[in-house]
Amino acid sequence: MIVALIIACEVGFWVLLAAGLGLRYLARMPRLGAAVLLCEPLMELALLVVTTLDLKNGAEPDWKHGLAALYIGYTVGYGHYTIKWLDGHAAHRLAGGPKPAGAGYGKARAVHEWKLWVRTVVAAAVALGLLQVAIWYVGDAGDVSSLEAWQFGALRAVGIHALVAVAYTIWPKKAPAGEEERPVLAKTER
Template structure:
């Protein structure tokens, strides 16, 4: 049931994102889009409550509980950046916004990679905290090993992201000869409360 709920939450995330952006750019209702997009964290709350009830009812901690904790952690940490990513592309395609761009070379790319690593690290730490709460909640020796294994996996994930960011810091990718990276143009679209609230 929990795995099914995770799939439902993931589908619902993208549906809410599509509806929110449609309200913003096609229906011209920015406040309604903010309300829809702010409903997305409720999916994580629902999943957390269901996982806690499952454990409370005596279920043995298993991979499904680990997946739930990881999903919640990364949804909270990466969800806002995914919304901004999609918003920038929809604004460019349908509302005359500037083309989205990601730094490709030098120090700007290193900064970008550190920001990505920070998001993944925050997601991993949230997941680890939720897993630790589940371990304390269950409190049965040996029954929580699978949750501890998930915590170790999160440490590996943090390490991988730090290595990637460090590689771009100490070995920056250089722009081809005669080519300089230009900063993205200033936005030409007023997104109103959409940007301020998210």
């Protein structure tokens, strides 16, 4: 049931996103579109409640509970960023807004990658916290090795993402001929 709910949350995220952006830019109802977009965190709350109830009702902690924690963590770390990024592209494509800035080159790209890494740290911290609470909740009554493995996975993701950011710092991406290196994401990442 938890896997089905995770899939439903992911599908629901994209459906709400499409509906919110459609209302905002195609139907010219920006407030209603924003209200639809604000409903998205309710799905993660439902996932958290269902996962907690599943453990409370005696379910053996396994990979599904770990995946739910990582999904919620990812949503906390990257959800707003993803919505804002897609909103900029929708404004450009559907409402004639300015073309959104890309990740850039050189130092600007390295800074962008480090900012994304911070989001990954936030996502991992939320997931680690949820997993630790689940481990404490289950206690000695069950096997929590699966949840501990997911904690290690979250930490591994932080480490791998740090290596990506380090790579962009040491070997910066060069701008194509004719384009200049410029700080492009300063306004859109706040």
